[in-house]
Amino acid sequence: MSDTPTIPALELPHKHYLNATYGSGLRSWLLTTDHKRIALLYLCSVTVFFFIGGVLATMIRIHLLTPSGALVTPETYNKLFTMHGVAMIFFFLIPSIPAVFGNFLIPLMIGAKDLAFPKINLLSWYIYLIGGCFVLYSFSTGGLDTGWTFYTPLSSVYSNSAVTPAVIGIFINGFSSILTGLNFIVTIHTMRAPGMTWFRMPLFVWAHYATSLVMILGTPVIAITLLLAGLERMFHLGFFNPALGGDPILFQHLFWFYSHPAVYIMILPAMGVISEIIPTFARKPIFGYSFIAGSSIAIAVIGFLVWAHHMFVTGESTYAALTFSFLSYVVAIPSAVKVFNWTSTLYKGSISWDPPMIYALGFIGLFVIGGLTGLFLACLGLDIHIHDTYFVVAHFHYIMVGGAVMGYVGALHFWWPKITGRLYPRALSRFAAIILFIGFNLTFFPQFILGYLGMPRRYHTYPPEFQVLNVLSTAGASILALGYLLPMSYLTWSMRYGKVAGSNPWPATGLEWKTDSPPLTENFEVTPEVTWEPYDFKNRPDLGLATGAPLPAPAHGDD
């Protein structure tokens, strides 16, 4: 099939972080301070919540097969979309790439032995679990029907669902996010290896630095806001309850001050992943490194200035609405800079269609659609018509699923050989990527049309003329589900039966690819000294990538 010489079968390294034992087996995992093991602990937990969110999504889509709603009562339908949002946003999307890949890779990428505060890293995971338990308790004892946005006074006064434990759970989970962000910021500032200057760092690290800034500055505000809403519910205070003189719009301001930047927490790490994958599978340095790095910081900063675009129809002042609308257009600019730089990287590159690349290319296309439709929504006049319709739902799913989740799955495929030492079947994984792309578009593109035609969101019924598009969307969702189940299966299979990967199967130029696959517990036997520029495919003799030498084809798990 390929005309590269066959590589002799590799062997897994003798000693690595997975088989290192200190203390008894289970304890060495539950009390580990190794950032790589903590990353895997997170991988398991976020997958559980992804599954829960996915089941809830399945129920929503089945219910919406018929205009009058086939599956559940209206009250239960409210609970379905609320719990889907809470599980997916707070317990899957926000932790996913940072807590799994950020934790695993950042020390490796900068040449450190671990993060700055390994015990706090473990604490972060346990805090996540405790928050998750509270939320699961809420889900199973009455559920949650307020929408993931917890608007008052529904959430703080009138709702009869289990709001209080959910709010406590999300409050606690916020600290997991804060501690992760804190750890990353300090690590990136103080733990870089000699020669690893800021502008030699991988863009993945820049992306996580920017993400951590958002985590640090934004999460405390949602914490205090939910605390106030919870106290209002428990003690009948009046901050956000108009009947007692309070102001529901104040809740919205405080809520969205975090929740808008939160979407940048969800997308920036995925953009960092794409910045790693594209140069590797185009076999050339990334175009405009410093612009991509700077745009990550710009998104993090400007992202804090746009929150009230979620409140255009609340009666906020027109002058404020104009300001936020304008700033929402401004925040699109750094994202566009990234897209232009990625596509410029592809130009005249030597493209290979490996699974990570397919996910990355899918990301670029879907993120562009999602991002541009965001500009539709940022336009005041247009938003009056499409606010709270399926247009919004489609917009954010294009970014969150078409963008962030594709970035996550792409990262899984790119770094799986490093994490497990194994390759996965190439043909099957390319097929799964295409399935995911098709399923995704079939699910969510009809929703743009539905929203434009006026179908409101968070409604358990709809006019009969919308049924065809809804059925298309549900059909797409079943294909999308297959697109997730396939990788879960073959990646799990590969852990035992996959071809051994070797330290740098693609090959890529990051420092993490100089370690064994899987790496040692302490990452590096000797602290590395960095003398090279990032993404330099022409001049890395230490990786076998010297000027004039032909670039080897990416290894793959098919024989």
Next chain:
Amino acid sequence: MSEHIVSPKVYAIIFLTLMIGTAITVWAAFQNFGKFNIVIALVIASIKATLVVLYFMHARYSPRRTQLVIVCSVFWLAIMLVLTLADYGTRAHDLQPGVSRLTPRATSHFIQA
């Protein structure tokens, strides 16, 4: 470890300044400066806070990075306050003194009027 050690004399001077600041704040509160009462109170509080940050927390002698962290925290707090007030402050006013803002039916049965 090379670090700048702030002398107890400096601490004492800062402490006295903070005491004077507290006294002025209380005195000013009992004078009628109209709208400026709150401004004076916040300005004095900010001066006191700045002194604590600079000297007690050693920010004056800390690396640039620490100073940037401090400035950023204040700046982000300012973003939240200013942009939210930009909404509330530019709305049309419809509150009338002497008229209850609560609708009669809306009174919650949880609280005695």
Next chain:
Amino acid sequence: MHRTGELYGQFETLGQQKESATLGMWVFLVTEVLFFGGLFMTYTINRRAFSTAFGIGSNTLDITLGAGNTVVLIMSSLTMAMAVWSAQVGKKKLVSIFLIATLGLGTVFLGVKAIEYKQKYDHHLIPGHGFDMRYRSAHPTASDDLRELAREKQEVETAIKSDPDINYHGQLYFSLYFGMTGLHALHMIVGAGLLLWLIKGSFAGRYTPQYNTPVEIVGLYWHFVDIVWIYLFPLLYLIDRHH
């Protein structure tokens, strides 16, 4: 367990370790600024809307206790800074003394807060059932100054004319009062716990000119808690005092 001057495994040098710990604490304080910031935001919007009720509410607070507490807390910041200095110059005994003084002053602060909270309870100013801003002036006790009570009653009656919902808006003020001072007190209790841990270490002679990072970073936390109070005092206690 970390011994004095011992390097943790993930760090290359003690300097890197200290740099990380200090930066870590500063970044944590940033999160605290935003955390309290949400409450200050809520306060700002509510005070703008209900300035009359906020004025009345503020005047029920005891300014002597409030100012006194401010002095106590600033003094505790001084003793905390002196504890760091003592460690930096190697005066180990003084480290313990200053840490104990800081803890003592902090405890005084909390004690005064408890007295104030009890006062609010007695005057029916806890938000919820039974809240009534007219209660105190209508129910004088033996120790009350009757003229002052009459003035207070007059103030409340005047306020009701411009704001008939004063008991609702007053509850917003007191919810914020308890929320903000309560969260602050919670942070002080955590600080007291940290101080106890430091005192224990100082008895064992752990803090030297070469290694005093824990004292330094607990000091940063303690000073931050002081700064929050420096803002809380005028914002809660000193509204409309010139009437």
